Amino acid sequence: MSALASPATADTAPPTPDYSEYKLVAARRPWRWVGTVLVAAGVAAIAWSLVTNPRWEWGVVAEWFTAQSVVNGLIETLKLTAISGVLGFVLGFILALMRLSASPLLVSVSWTFSWIFRSTPLLVQLLLWYNLGYLYEKVSVGIPFTDVRFFEAQTTTLISQFAAAVLGLTLNQAAYSAEIIRGGILSVDQGQLEAASALGIPAWKRSTRIVLPQAMRAILPNAFNEIIGLVKGTSIVYVLAYSELFYTVQVIYNRTQQVLPLLLVATLWYVVITSVLSVFQYYIERHFSKGALRNLPLTPLQKARKFFATHVAASPTKDAR
Amino acid sequence: MSITAARKESTTAAASAGAGHVAPPLVGSRTASRGQVDITNVRKSFGATEVLKGVSLSVPPGGVAVIVGPSGSGKSTLLRTINHLEKVDGGYITIDGDLVGYEVRGNKLHELREKDILKQRTNIGMVFQNFNLFPHLTALENVIEAPIVAQGRSKAEARKRGLELLDRVGLKDRAQAYPRQLSGGQQQRVAIARALALNPKILLFDEPTSALDPELVNEVLDVIRELAKSGTTLIVVTHEMGFARDVADTVVFMDDGLVVESGTPQEIFTNPREERTRSFFSKVIEPAFNI
Numbered sequence: 079m080s081a082l083a084s085p086a087t088a089d090t091a092p093p094t095p096d097y098s099e100y101k102l103v104a105a106r107r108p109w110r111w112v113g114t115v116l117v118a119a120g121v122a123a124i125a126w127s128l129v130t131n132p133r134w135e136w137g138v139v140a141e142w143f144t145a146q147s148v149v150n151g152l153i154e155t156l157k158l159t160a161i162s163g164v165l166g167f168v169l170g171f172i173l174a175l176m177r178l179s180a181s182p183l184l185v186s187v188s189w190t191f192s193w194i195f196r197s198t199p200l201l202v203q204l205l206l207w208y209n210l211g212y213l214y215e216k217v218s219v220g221i222p223f224t225d226v227r228f229f230e231a232q233t234t235t236l237i238s239q240f241a242a243a244v245l246g247l248t249l250n251q252a253a254y255s256a257e258i259i260r261g262g263i264l265s266v267d268q269g270q271l272e273a274a275s276a277l278g279i280p281a282w283k284r285s286t287r288i289v290l291p292q293a294m295r296a297i298l299p300n301a302f303n304e305i306i307g308l309v310k311g312t313s314i315v316y317v318l319a320y321s322e323l324f325y326t327v328q329v330i331y332n333r334t335q336q337v338l339p340l341l342l343v344a345t346l347w348y349v350v351i352t353s354v355l356s357v358f359q360y361y362i363e364r365h366f367s368k369g370a371l372r373n374l375p376l377t378p379l380q381k382a383r384k385f386f387a388t389h390v391a392a393s394p395t396k397d398a399r
Numbered sequence: 400m401s402i403t404a405a406r407k408e409s410t411t412a413a414a415s416a417g418a419g420h421v422a423p424p425l426v427g428s429r430t431a432s433r434g435q436v437d438i439t440n441v442r443k444s445f446g447a448t449e450v451l452k453g454v455s456l457s458v459p460p461g462g463v464a465v466i467v468g469p470s471g472s473g474k475s476t477l478l479r480t481i482n483h484l485e486k487v488d489g490g491y492i493t494i495d496g497d498l499v500g501y502e503v504r505g506n507k508l509h510e511l512r513e514k515d516i517l518k519q520r521t522n523i524g525m526v527f528q529n530f531n532l533f534p535h536l537t538a539l540e541n542v543i544e545a546p547i548v549a550q551g552r553s554k555a556e557a558r559k560r561g562l563e564l565l566d567r568v569g570l571k572d573r574a575q576a577y578p579r580q581l582s583g584g585q586q587q588r589v590a591i592a593r594a595l596a597l598n599p600k601i602l603l604f605d606e607p608t609s610a611l612d613p614e615l616v617n618e619v620l621d622v623i624r625e626l627a628k629s630g631t632t633l634i635v636v637t638h639e640m641g642f643a644r645d646v647a648d649t650v651v652f653m654d655d656g657l658v659v660e661s662g663t664p665q666e667i668f669t670n671p672r673e674e675r676t677r678s679f680f681s682k683v684i685e686p687a688f689n690i
Contacts (some may be wrong), residue, residue: 081441129518267531270533272527273525275520276484276524276525277549278520278545280517280548281513292535369536369579
């Protein structure tokens with residue numbers, strides 16, 4: 079360093095002043111303030127228009143938000159999401175294991191399943207299931223290639239709107255979740271399986287106790303994407319005239335002609351469901367990040383508690399930034 | 400746990416793993432008749448590459464064999480055939496006279512079912528170069544996983560034994576830490592405790608110090624040194640020549656898929672019969688280090 083110093087300072091070397099009593103001042107960032115003000119103004123303008131524009135008809139929204147028919151539709155939506163979500167992921171897990179197995183037959187069946195159900199529009203799948211009676215009049219359970227039948231029924235009585243909706247959503251969901259789960263499993267280091275088998279841990283336990291808990295970290299963000307997509311995806315079963323949230327709202331606004339406020343009712347409910355799911359996602363992901371991070375970050379609740387403990391108790395004179 | 404605490408802990412542990420340390424025995428009292436390993440004419444190819452070209456080797460019960468040689472010579476592959484992580488293409492391996500991975504039916508060797516292979520593996524502990532600890536489990540959970548899941552021990556019993564083993568490798572107070580909160584040397588010592596938890600007859604070490612910073616190598620070697628006195632058969636693949644000289648009963652020099660020669664450290668290091676061995680050691684051992 080001394081080689082770089084100018085000759086003048088090198089010769090005289092005046093004593094360094096003592097700065098220890100000086101206060102540190104952070105650099106000014108004027109453009110950050112300009113940006114903040116602009117964005118705040120924009121947000122305020124949007125909020126203002128939402129409140130003051132009478133055409134949003136918030137009164138109508140409030141009136142229908144908790145109406146019995148809307149709540150019934152909401153329950154149907156949640157039911158469809160839960161059933162097809164769970165069944166879809168269970169089937170997806172099986173498909174993922176098939177795809178990763180050593181048997182060429184299992185691999186190709188799994189691949190073909192995903193190929194077909196990812197290539198056809200969900201709308202077509204739903205209509206196809208609902209109209210299965212047109213293709214196959216009767217459904218029967220028996221010994222294949224013989225006349226022995228244990229059970230036989232008309233397809234149209236078996237496949238209700240609900241059954242068609244669940245079938246369509248589940249099979250479609252399974253095709254996507256299979257790939258998500260497979261991706262998660264592939265993300266786990268091969269050495270983990272090796273170590274587990276060197277320890278004599280049986281294959282099933284290797285999957286459930288060693289690989290899956292680690293795969294979950296990669297699976298969860300995508301899985302929640304899918305579930306949140308599914309919540310809104312259920313609205314497509316309106317084509318079967320199935321009275322879930324979206325169809326219910328449509329029926330109401332066709333009668334009352336209050337289209338936008340009723341669409342808002344449905345939208346707000348979807349927002350509520352997504353928000354609740356996001357909170358679940360946060361805590362479930364946190365659970366599975368055990369050991370993956372050196373130290374877990376604080377949850378928003380813990381942060382808030384810490385903030386109040388330090389800032390509200392102490393005098394708020396000092397700028398937090 | 401703070402990083403400073405972990406660092407301080409690791410230095411004391413390295414010291415405590417030395418000879419003077421009094422702690423519960425690493426392995427229960429055992430007769431020296433367990434753990435005879437016989438490898439007979441083992442061959443293994445990966446695609447067109449023949450990695451093992453007919454390797455034979457015997458390690459007596461309680462023996463310490465250290466396998467050395469240039470990379471790509473088949474050392475690790477040989478080690479992995481001993482617990483059937485790698486299937487052999489020819490030849491066979493026995494442990495105390497029992498075939499590994501196969502059984503005799505008629506005049507054929509039939510591969511065992513997965514269940515039986517897993518059972519055999521509980522007799523053979525393995526320590527990997529990259530530790531392969533389960534990152535989502537704490538140190539203690541890593542150690543007790545196999546005793547509970549593979550051997551059906553009770554959780555309380557496994558925990559008691561697990562804590563003893565962690566104490567033995569100097570990590571009792573890190574039992575609740577996750578692997579990523581431990582240093583490399585600490586992780587490898589947990590991995591050794593994990594391998595010991597099944598009470599194996601044989602321990603296999605696949606380059607146990609190759610992934611470690613130089614200053615962490617000794618804390619792991621000290622633990623292995625201690626194990627060498629315990630009567631468990633050890634087979635160690637390593638590049639640590641000083642360690643090989645100190646600890647091995649038998650040094651095995653492998654090159655190009657074959658055992659070139661084997662013998663006592665004295666014979667192999669100071670007076671090798673083969674020119675290939677001589678030239679290898681002249682490259683890897685500093686002259687000042689020679690006896």
